[in-house]
Amino acid sequence: MPATPLLDVTELDVRIGTPRGVVHAVNGVSLDLDRGETLGIVGESGSGKSMFVRALMGILPSGATLNGSVLFDGIDLTAVPVGQAREVWGRRIGMVFQDPMTSLNPVVRIGRQISESARIHLGLNRRRAEELEVELLGQVGIPEPERRRRDYPHQFSGGMRQRVTIAMALACEPDLLIADEATTALDVTVQKQILNLLQRIQRERNMAMILVSHDLGVVAGRTDRIAVMYAGRVVERAPTPLLFERRRHRYTDALLGAIPRLDHPPHARLRSISGTPPDMATLGSGCAFAPRCPAADDRCRTEDPPSASESAVAPQPTGSAVSEVSAESLEASESAGGHVYHCFHPVAASVPTAPRAADTSEVPG
Amino acid sequence: MTDTVTWLRDEPLLRVQNLVCQFKAPGGTVHAVSDITFDLLRGETLGLVGESGCGKSTTGRAILQLPPPTEGSVVFEDRELTGFGRGEMREVRRRLQMIFQDPISSLNPRRKVRDIVAEGLTIAGVDKERSARTVDAVLHDVGMDPEQVGDRRPHEFSGGQCQRIAIARAMAIEPSVLICDEPVASLDVSVQAQILNLLEDMKTRYGLSLIFISHDLAVVHNVSDRIAVMYLGKIVEIGQASAVYSSPAHPYTMTLLDAVPVPDPEVAPSERVLEGELPSPLRPPSGCRFRTRCPLAQQVCADLEPTLQPASDGHYVACHFPSQPLPELPLVTSGNGQSRDA
Numbered sequence: 001m002p003a004t005p006l007l008d009v010t011e012l013d014v015r016i017g018t019p020r021g022v023v024h025a026v027n028g029v030s031l032d033l034d035r036g037e038t039l040g041i042v043g044e045s046g047s048g049k050s051m052f053v054r055a056l057m058g059i060l061p062s063g064a065t066l067n068g069s070v071l072f073d074g075i076d077l078t079a080v081p082v083g084q085a086r087e088v089w090g091r092r093i094g095m096v097f098q099d100p101m102t103s104l105n106p107v108v109r110i111g112r113q114i115s116e117s118a119r120i121h122l123g124l125n126r127r128r129a130e131e132l133e134v135e136l137l138g139q140v141g142i143p144e145p146e147r148r149r150r151d152y153p154h155q156f157s158g159g160m161r162q163r164v165t166i167a168m169a170l171a172c173e174p175d176l177l178i179a180d181e182a183t184t185a186l187d188v189t190v191q192k193q194i195l196n197l198l199q200r201i202q203r204e205r206n207m208a209m210i211l212v213s214h215d216l217g218v219v220a221g222r223t224d225r226i227a228v229m230y231a232g233r234v235v236e237r238a239p240t241p242l243l244f245e246r247r248r249h250r251y252t253d254a255l256l257g258a259i260p261r262l263d264h265p266p267h268a269r270l271r272s273i274s275g276t277p278p279d280m281a282t283l284g285s286g287c288a289f290a291p292r293c294p295a296a297d298d299r300c301r302t303e304d305p306p307s308a309s310e311s312a313v314a315p316q317p318t319g320s321a322v323s324e325v326s327a328e329s330l331e332a333s334e335s336a337g338g339h340v341y342h343c344f345h346p347v348a349a350s351v352p353t354a355p356r357a358a359d360t361s362e363v364p365g
Numbered sequence: 366m367t368d369t370v371t372w373l374r375d376e377p378l379l380r381v382q383n384l385v386c387q388f389k390a391p392g393g394t395v396h397a398v399s400d401i402t403f404d405l406l407r408g409e410t411l412g413l414v415g416e417s418g419c420g421k422s423t424t425g426r427a428i429l430q431l432p433p434p435t436e437g438s439v440v441f442e443d444r445e446l447t448g449f450g451r452g453e454m455r456e457v458r459r460r461l462q463m464i465f466q467d468p469i470s471s472l473n474p475r476r477k478v479r480d481i482v483a484e485g486l487t488i489a490g491v492d493k494e495r496s497a498r499t500v501d502a503v504l505h506d507v508g509m510d511p512e513q514v515g516d517r518r519p520h521e522f523s524g525g526q527c528q529r530i531a532i533a534r535a536m537a538i539e540p541s542v543l544i545c546d547e548p549v550a551s552l553d554v555s556v557q558a559q560i561l562n563l564l565e566d567m568k569t570r571y572g573l574s575l576i577f578i579s580h581d582l583a584v585v586h587n588v589s590d591r592i593a594v595m596y597l598g599k600i601v602e603i604g605q606a607s608a609v610y611s612s613p614a615h616p617y618t619m620t621l622l623d624a625v626p627v628p629d630p631e632v633a634p635s636e637r638v639l640e641g642e643l644p645s646p647l648r649p650p651s652g653c654r655f656r657t658r659c660p661l662a663q664q665v666c667a668d669l670e671p672t673l674q675p676a677s678d679g680h681y682v683a684c685h686f687p688s689q690p691l692p693e694l695p696l697v698t699s700g701n702g703q704s705r706d707a
């Protein structure tokens with residue numbers, strides 16, 4: 001029963017004019033998301049994650065142009081009058097950023113900042129606004145909310161500021177919460193507090209959530225589906241368990257191999273990815289990962305790898321043929337929560353989640 | 366109280382004993398580091414791990430006398446460094462280097478990469494020609510092409526590349542000890558892996574000993590032979606990396622291990638989180654400094670400071686109730702101390 005998803009993004013492009021040329025920050029990204037669902041978006045710095053989520057929120061940098069459609073609850077935010085889109089952005093989508101100070105005003109009491117959007121969009125009076133401030137501060141785990149709502153941002157630690165921005169994002173009871181690297185700048189202990197908090201709130205409110213991170217470890221146990229981005233494209237996407245167990249794209253595999261794991265012995269050599277992501281102002285044809293990919297051949301360097309899909313149900317035998325699929329069958333597999341990737345020489349299906357210990361345990365020297 | 370030095374070993378390259386670092390601040394005295402003792406053997410990597418503000422950077426800087434510690438001793442290659450003047454420390458720094466937290470701001474934006482990497486050599490009075498050869502070689506060792514990068518300036522590089530430049534600068538004068546303060550904290554996992562592998566290579570190639578500072582226990586575990594866990598200015602546990610990981614004895618170490626995200630969807634993140642915030646270092650709690658957040662705390666923890674005691678071979682812990690399993694805790698509680706229901 002294909003009900004309309006809460007969010008349905010089709011062929012989204014974001015181009016940014018710069019002195020160096022046009023940066024192709026997002027290239028033909030299609031994704032959807034239902035209420036109550038959590039999507040992880042993963043990729044290295046510069047892969048277009050932020051530009052993608054900013055496009056959803058209508059906060060692209062000046063000089064950016066957008067193509068494609070963003071349907072939110074059936075409303076095309078790229079086509080409706082901007083006033084109508086602002087209603088959606090202000091009330092129905094909340095966003096949390098990496099640096100809490102980008103959303104906090106240092107000279108305004110935090111309570112006021114938390115309730116501001118609700119005063120504007122829901123017309124709360126002062127008493128109700130104050131009640132909301134206390135309630136939200138409590139929900140995000142700030143002790144003594146009645147007192148602390150009168151404090152200024154500098155009176156809070158980094159982790160507490162991030163809790164405050166989460167409270168801000170929740171004020172209008174959004175249907176979708178986007179956390180863009182919201183824990184990247186925090187200690188692992190505080191990161192876990194914040195991630196657990198986001199997850200609990202998402203469940204309690206049955207919101208849709210997008211967790212953006214450069215670390216597959218952060219999204220592993222906390223998402224229903226994951227999209228891996230590279231050079232502005234989604235190169236692989238799948239339900240979370242499949243993305244780990246049966247990852248096919250070489251880049252996904254490389255990202256996973258780069259994570260230091262506690263269950264490997266000390267001095268286990270990490271599988272690092274050589275080089276850096278490409279310059280998105282001078283992207284040529286072919287697979288953008290080819291210059292860094294150990295499996296790249298001439299075809300990878302010249303042709304765009306097409307969409308291939310993996311059945312979400314039947315496990316594939318190792319090394320099964322890649323099926324190049326038609327648009328219709330692709331759509332079918334998508335609606336089945338399918339597994340789609342773009343790679344000419346995918347890694348064998350059914351690889352262990354942990355990168356092979358054999359080639360990681362070599363000690364230099 | 367400070368005679369717990371049983372874990373010190375023979376012939377250390379570096380020995381830090383009863384190190385105390387205090388700062389004067391508006392509200393009183395900041396107890397940044399409070400009586401810590403450890404040593405470093407030749408060829409060894411010691412990981413210093415703990416959350417933000419626990420005193421890791423202060424410890425690293427105090428070893429270099431930047432500024433000198435309030436109390437305690439730092440013996441490096443059999444020489445006591447506390448009390449050394451600038452001139453003497455300049456000479457010591459040829460053998461003892463530090464890569465400071467935030468590489469980008471620690472590189473002079475107006476200088477070319479070549480000159481930045483040559484800084485230590487210039488100070489040491491190495492002649493131009495030899496210095497240029499060394500700079501080329503060390504840039505090459507950190508994976509950069511001297512021809513391509515030598516004449517560029519730091520702002521033209523990414524965080525990972527700046528970190529490589531900082532490592533090249535430190536390695537150019539071939540120190541015997543390198544202190545790395547959060548060398549991968551601001552980097553992507555992919556670049557982090559490059560830098561961690563690079564540090565391991567440097568260690569082998571230059572016969573280096575490392576003090577590696579990070580808040581992430583998975584990162585520390587990957588590069589360290591031994592790990593010292595710090596909490597609010599104290600070492601609460603120290604031992605072989607494998608022992609600290611496989612049989613953590615301090616409740617704080619257990620929560621740090623538990624906080625590391627596991628890249629496996631089958632491993633659901635536990636609901637356990639470390640409650641509350643790090644207490645103010647202006648007024649550290651009495652007794653065990655972890656007691657305000659410890660799920661196992663008892664009265665004795667407030668009355669009596671635990672000292673480091675053996676937990677297993679070469680593995681020490683400062684806790685009155687070591688090696689106890691932690692109870693499963695509720696999710697984050699709300700302000701008034703009750704958890705909100707769904």
Ligand SMILES: Nc1ncnc2c1ncn2[C@@H]1O[C@H](COP(=O)(O)OP(=O)(O)OP(=O)(O)O)[C@@H](O)[C@H]1O
Pocket residue numbers: 388389390395396397415416417418419420421422423424466580646
């Ligand atoms: N010069 C100073 N004056 C006053 N307080 C200081 C000074 N330097 C450090 N501190 C305080 O000492 C404590 C330890 O700081 P330190 O920078 O060593 O922590 P850290 O473990 O390196 O933290 P992070 O992970 O955030 O880098 C903190 O409370 C800090 O605010």
Ligand SMILES: Nc1ncnc2c1ncn2[C@@H]1O[C@H](COP(=O)(O)OP(=O)(O)O)[C@@H](O)[C@H]1O
Pocket residue numbers: 016017018023024025043044045046047048049050051052061279280
């Ligand atoms: N304000 C901007 N002006 C020009 N280019 C930008 C701007 N912001 C980001 N970009 C470019 O867009 C691409 C995608 O960036 P971003 O979405 O921020 O990546 P991520 O969030 O994955 O790190 C990069 O090539 C980046 O350099």
Ligand code: SF4
Pocket residue numbers: 249250251287288289290291293294295296297300301305342343344345346
């Ligand atoms: S298409 Fe080719 S270059 Fe791209 S990831 Fe796959 S194997 Fe590597």
Ligand code: SF4
Pocket residue numbers: 615616617653654655656657659660661662663666671683684685686687
């Ligand atoms: S001494 Fe007490 S408070 Fe401190 S860690 Fe051990 S049990 Fe917890």
Ligand SMILES: [Mg+2]
Pocket residue numbers: 046049050051180181
């Ligand atoms: Mg970003």
Ligand SMILES: [Mg+2]
Pocket residue numbers: 421422423466546547
């Ligand atoms: Mg520090």
